[in-house]
Amino acid sequence: MHVRHWENSGGNIWDKYTVKMFPQEYRDIDKIYEQALLVSNYADNAIALAEKxxxxxxxLEEQPYRGAERKYGFYAFKGYRQLTVENYIIIYEVFENEKVVAVVTVKYGKSEF
Structure with a gap:
């Protein structure tokens, strides 16, 4: 498991959450990038999507509750939250006591999951 913790200017570091991503989520984003590159044939579009x-x-480091609670699909009503970026959904879970946000998956929004 990879752990990323970026410090942004301003604010108190103790107010921030640690964002954790497992290797599968990195692979999810790589696949999204590759698919965007195939569809658009422009590397800039694929890079822009990956950056978004x-x-x-x-x-999520500073706003872990910004995503809506997941209310459908496999992750529904289990404490997971979702954040939509273009046609993609980031599913994550907030562990308040540990100040950790764990990204569970990143998927195309129209897929069944």
Whole structure:
């Protein structure tokens, strides 16, 4: 498991959460990038999408509850939250006591999961 913790300017470091991503989530983002590259044939579009996903994930350090509670699919009503970026959904769980956000998966929004 990879652990990323980025410090942003301003704010108190103790107020931030640690964002954890497992190897599968990195592979999910790599697959999204590859698919975007195939569809658009422009590397800039694929890079921009990957950067938007990364920015959204990093925003969870300071705003872990910004995503809505998951209410459908496999992760429904189990404490998971979701954040939408373009046509993709980031599923994550907040561990308040540990100040940790664990990204569970990143998937195409129209897929069944």
């Amino acid at each position: 996903l990364e920015k959204a994930i990093l925003s």
